[in-house]
Amino acid sequence: MFRQCKALMSRYRRVNLTPSQLVLGLRTRRSAKAAGGERCSGIYHTSAQQYRLVDATPRPPSLAGLRRTYEGEPLLEADLAADPFAQFTLWFQEATAAGIPEPNAMVLATASAGGRPSARIVLLKGYDERGFVFYTNYESRKGRDLAENARASLLFPWHAIRRQVRVDGTVSRISHEESAEYFNSRPYGSRIGAWASRQSAVVRSREELDARYEKLAARWPEEPPVPDFWGGFRVHPVEMEFWQGQLDRMHDRLRYRRTPPGWVLERLAP
Numbered sequence: 001m002f003r004q005c006k007a008l009m010s011r012y013r014r015v016n017l018t019p020s021q022l023v024l025g026l027r028t029r030r031s032a033k034a035a036g037g038e039r040c041s042g043i044y045h046t047s048a049q050q051y052r053l054v055d056a057t058p059r060p061p062s063l064a065g066l067r068r069t070y071e072g073e074p075l076l077e078a079d080l081a082a083d084p085f086a087q088f089t090l091w092f093q094e095a096t097a098a099g100i101p102e103p104n105a106m107v108l109a110t111a112s113a114g115g116r117p118s119a120r121i122v123l124l125k126g127y128d129e130r131g132f133v134f135y136t137n138y139e140s141r142k143g144r145d146l147a148e149n150a151r152a153s154l155l156f157p158w159h160a161i162r163r164q165v166r167v168d169g170t171v172s173r174i175s176h177e178e179s180a181e182y183f184n185s186r187p188y189g190s191r192i193g194a195w196a197s198r199q200s201a202v203v204r205s206r207e208e209l210d211a212r213y214e215k216l217a218a219r220w221p222e223e224p225p226v227p228d229f230w231g232g233f234r235v236h237p238v239e240m241e242f243w244q245g246q247l248d249r250m251h252d253r254l255r256y257r258r259t260p261p262g263w264v265l266e267r268l269a270p
């Protein structure tokens with residue numbers, strides 16, 4: 001027992017354990033284990049206090065070891081639709097049926113004219129053969145990026161079904177009429193919110209933001225107009241990739257590439 005304590009002493013010296021605390025830690029091990037306690041660095045503990053007696057430093061190896069094995073139906077060229085939008089529809093339906101929360105949440109990556117990248121989540125609000133539509137503040141960081149560099153990449157991260165979809169393309173603003181139709185379909189609070197938020201600008205405080213919201217709600221108690229700084233963007237795909245996780249990181253990646261005669265389907269190395 002003494003040798004064990006000495007070894008532990010040297011490991012945990014920096015938390016100032018006394019030998020009697022270590023003995024206590026070792027004695028309580030069996031009873032703590034029986035009571036369903038957690039194991040921490042060789043000592044079981046049940047209470048927050050006991051936890052502090054042993055080394056509770058997060059262990060980097062557990063992060064490096066964090067991984068999931070992917071295994072699924074193979075994704076074969078022959079199974080894919082001839083057109084990527086039809087394939088997207090199928091996968092979107094499957095993501096929704098699988099219960100993925102907010103399956104229309106997608107990462108949008110943009111870059112400034114100077115090539116400084118940034119990414120954030122936005123919601124997909126419509127798509128057709130012209131492209132994928134989301135709504136935002138045109139004066140936000142993404143809005144400014146897209147004004148000077150009209151290219152973007154979208155990513156749907158559907159981890160739960162071991163899939164991702166990537167869309168790379170050029171970007172244009174949708175018409176004011178189309179934006180207005182969507183804006184007017186949003187809940188009243190979100191419409192006032194769009195007016196109240198100078199998106200991506202620094203604000204002095206939460207109070208200032210709330211005061212601005214209240215002021216604008218008082219100004220338009222019913223139907224706020226459509227802000228001219230708010231609206232939709234459409235990402236016109238040049239490439240669309242469908243990724244399905246497979247065993248040993250030998251994933252399936254099938255990419256549609258737009259060419260003058262039509263979409264070309266290619267397999268990419270995982």
Ligand SMILES: Cc1cc2nc3c(=O)[nH]c(=O)nc-3n(C[C@H](O)[C@H](O)[C@H](O)COP(=O)(O)O)c2cc1C
Nearest residue numbers: 105120121122123134135136137140141142143200
């Ligand atoms: C699930 C989710 C959905 C979001 N949807 C949108 C959206 O549709 N439009 C939008 O402008 N911001 C949306 N946001 C907020 C953005 O991620 C981002 O914080 C904001 O647009 C400012 O980004 P920017 O400064 O890079 O322009 C969403 C955030 C989350 C977490």
Ligand code: PXP
Nearest residue numbers: 122123125135136186187190199
């Ligand atoms: C700032 C912002 N704008 C727009 C949206 C999209 O929301 P809605 O579905 O109301 O258009 C969101 C969703 O989180 C958001 O955070």
